[in-house]
Amino acid sequence: MRIRAAVLRHPSKPVEIEEVELDPPKVGEVLVRVAAVGVCHSDVRHADGDLGPGRWPAVIGHEGAGVVESVGEGVTHVAPGDHVALCFVPACRSCRYCLAGKPNLCETVAEHGARGMLMDGTSRLRLPDGTTLQHGLRTACFAERTVVAAGGAVRIPAELPLWQAALLGCGVVTGMGAVRNVARVQPGQSVAVLGCGGVGLQVIAAARLAGADPIIAVDRVPEKLELARAQGATHAVDAAEDVSPASSIRQLSDGGVDYAFEVIGRPETIRLAWDAIRPGGTAVVVGLVPDGVEATVPAVEFLSDKSLVGTYYGSGDPAAELPGLAALALSGELDLAGVITHVDGLEGVEAALDRLRRGEGARTVLLVDRALAGYD
Ligand code: APR
Ligand code: ZN
Numbered sequence: 001m002r003i004r005a006a007v008l009r010h011p012s013k014p015v016e017i018e019e020v021e022l023d024p025p026k027v028g029e030v031l032v033r034v035a036a037v038g039v040c041h042s043d044v045r046h047a048d049g050d051l052g053p054g055r056w057p058a059v060i061g062h063e064g065a066g067v068v069e070s071v072g073e074g075v076t077h078v079a080p081g082d083h084v085a086l087c088f089v090p091a092c093r094s095c096r097y098c099l100a101g102k103p104n105l106c107e108t109v110a111e112h113g114a115r116g117m118l119m120d121g122t123s124r125l126r127l128p129d130g131t132t133l134q135h136g137l138r139t140a141c142f143a144e145r146t147v148v149a150a151g152g153a154v155r156i157p158a159e160l161p162l163w164q165a166a167l168l169g170c171g172v173v174t175g176m177g178a179v180r181n182v183a184r185v186q187p188g189q190s191v192a193v194l195g196c197g198g199v200g201l202q203v204i205a206a207a208r209l210a211g212a213d214p215i216i217a218v219d220r221v222p223e224k225l226e227l228a229r230a231q232g233a234t235h236a237v238d239a240a241e242d243v244s245p246a247s248s249i250r251q252l253s254d255g256g257v258d259y260a261f262e263v264i265g266r267p268e269t270i271r272l273a274w275d276a277i278r279p280g281g282t283a284v285v286v287g288l289v290p291d292g293v294e295a296t297v298p299a300v301e302f303l304s305d306k307s308l309v310g311t312y313y314g315s316g317d318p319a320a321e322l323p324g325l326a327a328l329a330l331s332g333e334l335d336l337a338g339v340i341t342h343v344d345g346l347e348g349v350e351a352a353l354d355r356l357r358r359g360e361g362a363r364t365v366l367l368v369d370r371a372l373a374g375y376d
Contacts, residue, residue, distance in 0.1 A: 001024075003144040018127070032141075033067050033145050046060050088152065118149055125140060175314075182311045192217075194264055195219060196227060201339045216249050237252075255278050259283075261286055
């Protein structure tokens with residue numbers, strides 16, 4: 001079928017909405033009518049070529065929600081009409097990582113996903129001239145419709161408006177997982193969150209739900225610090241004004257926080273996270289650093305029991321966790337609408353990427369189908 005989708009032809013060119021061909025779902029795949037999609041900084045990294053070479057031409061977009069339109073052979077966990085959040089790591093459940101309880105690191109996904117292919121190593125997307133298009137992050141949801149692996153479509157309650165549910169599949173899984181699965185923050189522990197964009201705000205919300213205190217938000221844009229306070233930050237440090245954000249964080253936390261979350265993706269803020277933790281503390285790097293960039297820390301400080309740890313996509317079982325996160329949003333404990341600062345149509349994708357490049361606003365949600373998204 002012919003659909004409209006945001007195509008990255010080359011990082012030197014803006015992403016444009018084009019007509020592309022989408023093939024029907026094969027065995028173990030699902031066709032989803034996309035209702036709404038969040039625009040994440042990882043989309044900027046993809047569009048700017050920072051994920052490394054060979055990641056185009058592609059339909060990009062990975063933080064979406066919609067309604068199942070049809071299912072391929074063998075798919076029984078969802079049916080046409082079901083509301084789903086998209087999960088960009090549709091774990092195979094049989095590789096050594098999946099069997100070891102690390103489905104977020106699924107090897108099959110990593111192998112085909114790096115080439116922008118679905119789980120059988122092929123694509124359902126092409127340009128009208130026949131050129132194969134990659135499925136950006138296995139999800140390709142800056143589009144009217146998408147075909148995803150069965151594990152990439154997770155059923156959620158229909159009561160949760162899809163314009164909010166869109167955020168579950170990236171920002172919420174990633175942010176909540178960093179706090180719950182990686183740091184395992186306990187009540188009363190101190191937390192700093194560096195970067196209060198769409199993902200960082202979810203880390204703050206998760207820290208609040210975990211009972212962390214204080215929760216110190218750091219950003220260089222005052223508007224983000226306001227949003228951070230609304231999500232539960234108890235203190236705010238403006239990195240553009242403060243001469244030493246690390247000392248300010250240490251002062252606010254009696255010598256350093258238990259956990260610092262870097263949610264930006266820059267070597268200097270990874271270093272700031274390291275400098276902000278107490279002896280025995282842990283710096284968790286959530287941000288995606290451009291391919292080829294290194295980060296350093298003063299290594300003698302490993303002797304004070306400090307840890308620097310990584311995380312990918314919440315480091316748990318994203319698909320299994322999604323319904324519970326949707327329930328948290330439905331109950332009002334997670335305020336998804338509060339982090340959405342802009343809404344637009346699909347054609348607003350490049351403007352949204354530009355806002356992220358400039359550091360303006362938190363999440364933009366593209367209402368691909370305004371009525372289906374439940375926005376009005
Ligand atoms: N110091 C403090 N804050 C900064 C700095 C800095 N040097 N540089 C950027 N920021 C802030 C921005 O102002 C913004 O609020 O970091 C925030 C980043 O948020 P977004 O651009 O909205 O990015 P987001 O979608 O939240 O993703 C954050 O997580 O998943 C990864 O790839 C993603 O690396 C990205 C990170
Ligand atoms: Zn994302």
